[in-house]
Amino acid sequence: MSIILDHINYIYSKGTSEEIKALDDICLEIKNGDFIGLIGHTGSGKSTLVQHLDGLLRATSGHIYYDGEDIYDDGYDMRALRGKVGLVFQYPEHQLFEEDVFKDVCFGPKNMGMSDKDAELAAYSALRSVKLPDDLFFVSPFELSGGQKRRAAIAGVLAMKPEVLVLDEPTAGLDPEGRDEILGLVRELHDKEGITVVLVSHSMEDVADYAGHIIVMDKGRVLMDGTPKEIFSHIEELEEIGLAAPRVTYIMHELHRRGFNVDTSVTTVKEAVDSVIGALWNA
Amino acid sequence: MLREMTLGQYYQVESRLHRLDPRVKLMGTLVFIISLFVSQKAVCYAVATVFLICMIKLSKVPFGYMVRGMRAIVMIMMITVVFNLFLSPGEALVTFWAFTITKEGLRNAVFTAIRLTYLILGSSLMTLTTTPNDLTDGMEKGLGFLKIFKLPVHEIAMMMSIALRFIPILLEETDKIMKAQQARGADFESGGLIRRARAMVPLLVPLFVSAFRRANDLALAMEARCYHGGEGRTKMKPLKYKAWDVRAYVILFCYLALVVLTAIVSPV
Numbered sequence: 418m419s420i421i422l423d424h425i426n427y428i429y430s431k432g433t434s435e436e437i438k439a440l441d442d443i444c445l446e447i448k449n450g451d452f453i454g455l456i457g458h459t460g461s462g463k464s465t466l467v468q469h470l471d472g473l474l475r476a477t478s479g480h481i482y483y484d485g486e487d488i489y490d491d492g493y494d495m496r497a498l499r500g501k502v503g504l505v506f507q508y509p510e511h512q513l514f515e516e517d518v519f520k521d522v523c524f525g526p527k528n529m530g531m532s533d534k535d536a537e538l539a540a541y542s543a544l545r546s547v548k549l550p551d552d553l554f555f556v557s558p559f560e561l562s563g564g565q566k567r568r569a570a571i572a573g574v575l576a577m578k579p580e581v582l583v584l585d586e587p588t589a590g591l592d593p594e595g596r597d598e599i600l601g602l603v604r605e606l607h608d609k610e611g612i613t614v615v616l617v618s619h620s621m622e623d624v625a626d627y628a629g630h631i632i633v634m635d636k637g638r639v640l641m642d643g644t645p646k647e648i649f650s651h652i653e654e655l656e657e658i659g660l661a662a663p664r665v666t667y668i669m670h671e672l673h674r675r676g677f678n679v680d681t682s683v684t685t686v687k688e689a690v691d692s693v694i695g696a697l698w699n700a
Numbered sequence: 701m702l703r704e705m706t707l708g709q710y711y712q713v714e715s716r717l718h719r720l721d722p723r724v725k726l727m728g729t730l731v732f733i734i735s736l737f738v739s740q741k742a743v744c745y746a747v748a749t750v751f752l753i754c755m756i757k758l759s760k761v762p763f764g765y766m767v768r769g770m771r772a773i774v775m776i777m778m779i780t781v782v783f784n785l786f787l788s789p790g791e792a793l794v795t796f797w798a799f800t801i802t803k804e805g806l807r808n809a810v811f812t813a814i815r816l817t818y819l820i821l822g823s824s825l826m827t828l829t830t831t832p833n834d835l836t837d838g839m840e841k842g843l844g845f846l847k848i849f850k851l852p853v854h855e856i857a858m859m860m861s862i863a864l865r866f867i868p869i870l871l872e873e874t875d876k877i878m879k880a881q882q883a884r885g886a887d888f889e890s891g892g893l894i895r896r897a898r899a900m901v902p903l904l905v906p907l908f909v910s911a912f913r914r915a916n917d918l919a920l921a922m923e924a925r926c927y928h929g930g931e932g933r934t935k936m937k938p939l940k941y942k943a944w945d946v947r948a949y950v951i952l953f954c955y956l957a958l959v960v961l962t963a964i965v966s967p968v
Contacts, residue, residue, distance in 0.1 A: 473879045496885050504883040512880040514905035524902065528885025559909070573884060 425479035454628030503579030509570035543576035722838025854930025
């Protein structure tokens, strides 16, 4: 699987006085097995971009190729595409509607044309993989806690067995524990089941800890594209567009300034610990 | 699709009509509607037409924009016109098969069409030039006398303004939920009537849940700020009549008098 975005432009309310250019000449490639972090300030076009990935928004100009096929071709099966690119919206728990959690998770796979039995199997394994306790499968989704609801909603997308999982701010409004649970879950899906992941976030920590590749967006354009180390070495540029590097990177810069021989390019707490221990050892 | 509806929308532009007190505009709309129903002669409609054109010019709202809102009522208009045309008794003009068009029928049909069109144009002129908040403020103040009859005028006005305020929010919410369900393969566009109605369930349930949640949050937020109804409540911008508002009332009165006069005097 691969997704190629070829000069994508998107203009909101085209032809009226309130025209807004939300995406400006986006060229990207998402490869099989990637874990991409998509970061940018509010209104930078992140959410608009991910809605293009499964064809919910149609680009004003440009092309998107999924496995080499142009998704804007006549007769392209959009519904199948939406099964392959699983998009989890912001606050996905707001989409729950069925009488019980299990039925709700079955909604996606059934829409994909699976038989009842296959859909139930897919729903069961999706609910297991988001680690929702078994005794909650058949209660009303509205009785779950916030974090549980969100996991149930993510299961609803996972049950379609997507090749790419796109999550738009999956940790918004969760406490630190809930956040770690969700992100740990996403990492597990990526590492164990080989699902390609696109994680949209404005939290540098989330992205630095989990993503192998980061795309920075600003005002509808792709500003930077690289590994976390490459991206977070441009602290000044990130700050200019209202973003920042992970806090731990700042600490390392400060330590370095005070004469410790530490690696300033680290982006995760674990790397920082190793680097600090190494520096103290050598001192 | 929903965004194309111009009926009942506000059009932002700077004009004399926009600046008028909402009570004047409410009264003006009422006077205009009354004048349409008083009108029984062609001359009356000529007066109304001149008045309406002047007002539209004064409002600076593009005419094309106003007419777009008319599309919604074309069907109703056709039905009333057809009924009037064929079912009015009187002096026969044309007869074919089982249908007879009478002189009175033709007259009624034309007048009804004009009346309906002007009715819509007149009232949409009010909503186009008045923000929903001004409108409810105007209603609250203008209908304040009903409080004597123990009618909760303030509460009704508050409910109206909340309802109006929630329309764009709920539209946005609908759009979001629709997309979220489409991402799970939901299909809102194809299939027969029953299938489509069933397809609405994944949209409507979350929408209702969210509407209730928002209503609950709003109620709490209002209570947290000590809202307890209209009793003793003051306004940040109290409505006050200015010179132009008084002039507008005079113009309205003259217009109504003219229409009534022509209705009595004019032979056709």
